Amino acid sequence: xxxxxxxxxxxxxxxxxxxxxxxxxxxxxxxxxxxxxxxxxxxxxxxxxxxxxxxxxxxxxxxxxxxxxxxxxxxxxxxxxxxxxxxxxxxxxxxxxxxxxxxxxxxxxxxxxxxxxxxxxxxxxxxxxxxxxxxxxxxxxxxxxxxxxxxxxxxxxxxxxxxxxxxxxxxxxxxxxxxxxxxxxxxxxxxxxxxxxxxxxxxxxxxxxxxxxxxxxxxxxxxxxxxxxxxxxxxxxxxxxxxxxxxxxxxxxxxxxxxxxxxxxxxxxxxxxxxxxxxxxxxxxxxxxxxxxxxxxxxxxxxxxxxxxxxxxxxxxxxxxxxxxxxxxxxxxxxxxxxxxxxxxxxxxxxxxxxxxxxxxx
Numbered sequence: 001x002x003x004x005x006x007x008x009x010x011x012x013x014x015x016x017x018x019x020x021x022x023x024x025x026x027x028x029x030x031x032x033x034x035x036x037x038x039x040x041x042x043x044x045x046x047x048x049x050x051x052x053x054x055x056x057x058x059x060x061x062x063x064x065x066x067x068x069x070x071x072x073x074x075x076x077x078x079x080x081x082x083x084x085x086x087x088x089x090x091x092x093x094x095x096x097x098x099x100x101x102x103x104x105x106x107x108x109x110x111x112x113x114x115x116x117x118x119x120x121x122x123x124x125x126x127x128x129x130x131x132x133x134x135x136x137x138x139x140x141x142x143x144x145x146x147x148x149x150x151x152x153x154x155x156x157x158x159x160x161x162x163x164x165x166x167x168x169x170x171x172x173x174x175x176x177x178x179x180x181x182x183x184x185x186x187x188x189x190x191x192x193x194x195x196x197x198x199x200x201x202x203x204x205x206x207x208x209x210x211x212x213x214x215x216x217x218x219x220x221x222x223x224x225x226x227x228x229x230x231x232x233x234x235x236x237x238x239x240x241x242x243x244x245x246x247x248x249x250x251x252x253x254x255x256x257x258x259x260x261x262x263x264x265x266x267x268x269x270x271x272x273x274x275x276x277x278x279x280x281x282x283x284x285x286x287x288x289x290x291x292x293x294x295x296x297x298x299x300x301x302x303x304x305x306x307x308x309x310x311x312x313x314x315x316x317x318x319x320x321x322x323x324x325x326x327x328x329x330x331x332x333x334x335x336x337x338x339x340x341x342x343x344x345x346x347x348x349x350x351x352x353x354x355x356x357x358x359x360x361x362x
Contacts, residue, residue, distance in 0.1 A: 078114055078126040078177045082167045088179075089293050090124065090256045091319045093117060097126070098222055106214030108132055109202050111141055116197075118222035119254035120189045121316060123148055123182040125197055131174045131212070136204030138168040140178055141216060143199045148182045150195050156187035163297045166205060183297055185314060191224050227254040239331060241354045243267040246280070246331050248357055257316050260329060260359075264311040266302040274337055277303040277345065281332040283353075284317045286324035286361075292317045320361055328356035 079097070082088045097115040104111055110130040117124050125148075129139055141147060146157070147164075165181040180197075198217035204210040230251045238247035243266060250261035268276045279301070284292040299311045320327060331354045336345040 078128065078179065081169050081171065081177050082179055085167050085169075086293050087165065087167060087295050089295055089316050089318050090117075092256055096225055096255055097124075098220070100125075100218070100220050102218050102220070104216045104218070106216055107212055109135070109212055109214055111199075111202075111216045113197065113218050113220075116195070116220065116222055117225070117256065118193060118195075119225040119256055120227050121184060121252060121254060121257065121259045123184070123193070123195065123222065125180045125182075127178050127180070128171075129176045129178065129202060131202075134174060135176065135202055135212065136207055136210045137170060138166070138205040139176055139202050139210075140166050140168060140180070140205060141197075141199035142201045142203040142211075144201075147180065147199055148195060148197055150190075150193040152190040152193050153188050157184070161186040165295055168205065181295065183295070183314075183316075185297055189224065193222050193224075195220055195222055225254050225256070227252055229253075237357050237359060239354045239357050242333070242352075243269070244278070244280075244331070244333060244354065246354070246357065248329065248359065251359065253319070256319070258319055259314055259316045262313050262315070262329075264299075264302065264313060266311070268302060268304050268335075270304040275304055276348070277301060277336045279334045279336065280313075281334070281351075282315050283328075283330040283332060284315065285328050285330070286320055287326045287328070288321055288324050290321050290324065292320065292327075325360065325362045327359045327361055329359065330354070330356040 079090065079093045093115075096119075097117040100113045100116055102113045108131060111127055112130075113125060113127045115126045127141070129135065129141070146162075149157075162185055163183040165183065167179040167181070169177045171177050196217065196219050200213065200215055202212040202214065230253075232248050232250060234249070235247065238245065240246075245265040246262055248260050248262055252259045252261075264280060266278050266280075268278055270276060279298075282294060282296060284294050286292075295316045297314045299313045300306070302311060315329070317327075332351050333354065334351040335348045337348055338344070339346040
């Protein structure tokens, strides 16, 4: 311990420095790093003292030594920032994500990829964006082609079979945290993927005109987590009502989430040649009364131009309470018509629910 204090004493510091505000992300980095170190029992006593001093010390020096602060491990802190987001569906990320820790700067914007995870259903990449200027409310790394590619995919995802989701949070004036979710709907899902994650713009999702051109590219390898897939017998898990039939035909469980593959058949009445459309959302709950976050891939739409056409959405949900014995998937149906010449839609009636699909999980 004396050696540790001696190292601090030997630092050439400005004793007249003013304390400065540290971002929430920086505090989380330090906190999680300290907690991980505590697991090493033979260093517990020394590190409790050092960590207490180090947290207070870092709150003052975090911006005085930005290079030092930037090199502290994230240890999953980006994921923690999104726990309260209704589309956050990942469990146990800290046990299963791969540490990447790569940074690139282009045109005054630094992008740092911290962690990534691949479970066969999604590739999820956590990263930060830093700039000297305000990039808007929801800036993300964007490519005119695809942000994610892998030699193992070949051309499977070149034109379709995938979807993208972004979770974005502004964590300081010019720093942002992003979870990029590349959904693998159909196509190749190899055991290992050599990922290229790249973009040629930083674009604000809330304002497409607010963008910064640049060149960022990261390469890393991800291994697929173990998963278990259950094929569901036809008509075993279904619900019907008002010309709508929905059933689950496949369920895939991974260590971080559960994916339900559904089929939707909708017959929409065409009244007086008026256009009608149907949008179906889903509520996922269990027999204990818990509700779960979901990411919903809709597939194609239902409308009178495609009467009777099938649709194959997918919903990804949190893993479930260990005490729950069944999960309910409740469809919420909205019926719409074209409001005016602008193409705007308005509901014909209040959204309504169908009887839930009951999925035993024990």
